[in-house]
Each structure stands twice: as structure tokens, then as C-alpha cells.
Amino acid sequence: MDYFSRIDNVVAFIMKAAVTVLGLFVSFAMVVGIVSRALLDAPVFGLEELVLMAAMWLYMLGAALASRERSHLSADFIQAFSKNETLNNVTKLIATILSVVLAAFFVSWSYSLFSWGFERGQVTPVFSIPQYISQGSLLVASIFLLLYAVRDLVNDVGQLFKKEAVSH
Secondary structure (H helix, E strand, O other): HHHHHHHHHHHHHHHHHHHHHHHHHHHHHHHHHHHHHHHHOOOOOHHHHHHHHHHHHHHHHHHHHHHOOOOOOOOOOOHHHHHOOOHHHHHHHHHHHHHHHHHHHHHHHHHHHHHHHHOOOEEEOOOOOHHHHHHHHHHHHHHHHHHHHHHHHHHHHHHHHHHHHHHH
């Protein structure tokens, strides 16, 4: 398990660095676009497509990091009202199972979109950047979401059975 943890840490470090760089780029590019358009009356052509591509990767990598840290939005209302640890663990497990199923669908759908974009050869209007580059962010994020959901499922099942073994 230590081997997987090290790989996960390296991947997380790369994703965090990419999110930082992409966030800075999107922020800077938006300021440049606004200043050039509003103050200089000279729009920067193609800037919007670069920002869109960067924003797609920024958002999707951010979602993958949130899934890794299990800090994504969740409706844990049963845990807020119940002090029954077994009930809380079971509801957490059900939510994780649903997350795995939905993440698997997301992988399938994003792969279909990516492969369709790759086959079609669509490109952006100004720089002719292939559309599958931004569509690839959905595929990469969905794979990470699935991997982290499976990891959470294994942990939740282990936690549930560990609690039951202790109580017997």
C-alpha cells in the first residue's frame, strides 16, 4: 500500500502544481482580456479559447483533488442527526457505492465524448487547437474520480467491518 501512496502523492503534487499554474494563467489572462478590451479598445483574439481550455482543466483537476481529499460537496444530513455510528457508516457506504457507479458512468460518457472529438477532428477557431484537448480534461478527471471513489469504497467497507468486528 505504501507504493500506491507514494504514486498518489506524486500525482497529487503534479495536479496541485497544474491547478496553481492554470489558476494563475486564467486569472492573468482574464485581466489582460478585460484591460485590452475595456481600456485599450483592442481585444486579444483567441484569448477566450485559451482561457476556456485552461479553465476546463483547472476545474476538472480541482474536482479530482477534492475527490482525493474527500472534500467535495456531500449531503451528510443523517450523520448530522444521528449518533449511531453503524448507521452513519452504512449511509456513508451507500453514498460511496453510488459515487462509484456514477463515476463509472462518467468515465464511459467522457471517453465517448473524447473519442468522438478525436474522430471528428474539431478545432478551435483562432488557434486550431484540437477540441479533444479540453474534452480530455473530463476523461482524466473522471478516471481520477473513479479511482478515488473505489479507494473510498474499500476504506468504507473496511471501516464498517472493523467496527462490527470490534462490537462482537
